Amino acid sequence: MARWEPDALGRLQRAALALYGERGFDQTTVAEIAEAAGLTKRTFFRYFADKREVLFRGSEELEELIVAAVGSAPPFTVPLDPVAAALDAAATMLEPRKEFSVRRQRVIAANPELQERERIKLATLAAAVAQALRLRGVGDLAAILAAETGITVFRVAFERWVDPANEHPLDRLIQDSLHELRGAVTAAVPVAS
Amino acid sequence: MARWEPDALGRLQRAALALYGERGFDQTTVAEIAEAAGLTKRTFFRYFADKREVLFRGSEELEELIVAAVGSAPPFTVPLDPVAAALDAAATMLEPRKEFSVRRQRVIAANPELQERERIKLATLAAAVAQALRLRGVGDLAAILAAETGITVFRVAFERWVDPANEHPLDRLIQDSLHELRGAVTAAVPVAS
DNA sequence: TAGTCGTTGGCACCTTGTGACATCATCTCC
DNA sequence: GGAGATGATGTCACAAGGTGCCAACGACTA
Known part of the structure; x- marks a missing residue:
């Protein structure tokens, strides 16, 4: 038997998502989240660096998955190709969690501060993808651009x-x-006959 | 004769940039900025919504310039083309302010919170560019992707x-x-002979 | 001279976030 | 089985960001 109720982190996450969804991010205090989870404010900040972070815990796994997929993608002709393969792998991972994703995204969409954090998370993800591309021999600038572009496609x-x-x-x-992007950036490529 | 020293906003901006540069963003309090500008904390928050915003005032002008340039660019074959023309106009505007840009960017690069704000500013800029593209007949998805991609190119x-x-x-x-991007996204396009 | 208007100051207050220390249940070792 | 050791949590105090409310002040107008 545990000394305290188990899974303090999960309880805080669930309480936060519920309260943010009910009354909004700004109208929810950390003290309220902690109380709803049967904990104190101080404990909340031991698990999460700040009030926003509670919504973003878990994004490391997605990053690891995507980076690994970039590394193991088949040989490619254009840097965006392995990124596309990685995004496909990410989609497979996220599809079963759609309901959670929807609730979470609704909260984020309603608050600029959370959108800032979301963008930063995606930016670090792009940086990680760029690094994975460099490891596969892609030049620095092309790696950054392919990674950032791929993440943009993912976000949209x-x-x-x-x-x-x-x-x-x-x-x-x-x-x-992806298809639309290629058309928006360059004219149609004639297929070699 | 003015009742108070003129240009309170400009004084606050200059004091903030100087102090952020000297001792860092976190190590500077709003009260110190206000004092350096001969004002109070309360007045600072009347001009700027928060401590970060003091570094980003003025980005509306850049946005207006870019949006206008997208609207007035010559006929195009691919949505990225008018965006490229707009970025060129932005470059012309920024070139003379390089020293200021460098100082400001050094402060931003040293602080994650400021990078978050920077990303959000660029995101709203991308949204404005996408809207300008739609007004020129570009489809919704292509407009968003071309705009986001163009802004990525600009940021890099x-x-x-x-x-x-x-x-x-x-x-x-x-x-x-831009050239590198096209190569990273699609294979080389044979020029029609 | 009185009234109005816009800018600033002063103050109280709430919230986020942190540091230092106390508590308390379990585990380990003797 | 009892004495620490351990690790998660609670308590308290406090700095700093940010806001609401009202007063003060200087100029301009009637």
């Missing part, structure tokens, strides 16, 4: 995925966005 | 521009990044 597709009107799976939306 | 080029080792003008770096 993700936003469409969590949209209530959407019916498609995430991997499909990613493919669509 | 800007970072290289303010690098102490750099010698090139901003517009040149933007051209380079």
Whole structure:
């Protein structure tokens, strides 16, 4: 038997998501989250660096998955290709967690501070992808641009995925966005006959 | 004769940049900035929504310039083209302010909170560019992707521009990044003979 | 001279976030 | 089985960011 109720971190996360969803991020104090989880403010800050971070714990796993997929993608002709393969792997991981993703994203969309944090998380993800590309021999500038562009595609597709009107799976939306991107950046490439 | 020293906003901005540069963002309190400007903390928060915003005032002008340039760019074959023209206009505007840009960027680079704010500013800029593209008949998804990609190119080029080792003008770096991007996203496009 | 208006100051207050120390249940070792 | 050791939690005090409210002040107008 545990000394305290188990899974303090999970309780704080669930309480935070619930309260942020009910009354909004600004209208929720850390003390309230802690109380709802049967803990104190001080303990909250031992698990999370700040009030926002409680919504972003777990993004490291996604990063590891994506970086690994970039590293193990088949040989490629263009740096964006392995990134595309990695995004597909990420989509497979996220698809079963759609309900959670939707609730979380609704909270983030309602608050600029949370959007800032979200952007930073994606930026560090892009940096990690760029590094993985360099390890596969891609030049510095091309690696950064392919990584950042890939993450942009991911973000746009993700936003469409969590949209209530959407019916498609995430991997499909990613493919669509990738296709649209290529058309928006360069003219159609004639297929070698 | 003025009742108070004129240009309270400018004094606060200069004091903030100086203090952030000297001792760092975290080690500078708002009260110190206000005192250095001959004002009080309360007045600081009347001009700036928060401690970070003092470094980002003025980005609206850049946004207006870029949006206008997207709107007035010549007819295009691919959505990224008018964005590229707009970035060139932005480079022309920024080139004379390089010293200020360098000092400001050094402060931002040293602090994650400021990087968050910077990313959000660029994100709203990208949204404005996407809207300008839509007004020129570009489809929704292509507009977003072209805008986000263009802003990414701009950010990468800007970072290289303010690098102490750099010698090139901003517009040149933007051209380079654009070229590299096209190569990183699609295979080389044969020119129609 | 009285009234109005915009800028600033003063003050109380709430919240985030941190440092230092106390508590308390379990585990280990003797 | 009892004495620490350990690790998670609580308690308290406090700095700093940020806001609401009202007073003070100087100029301009009637």
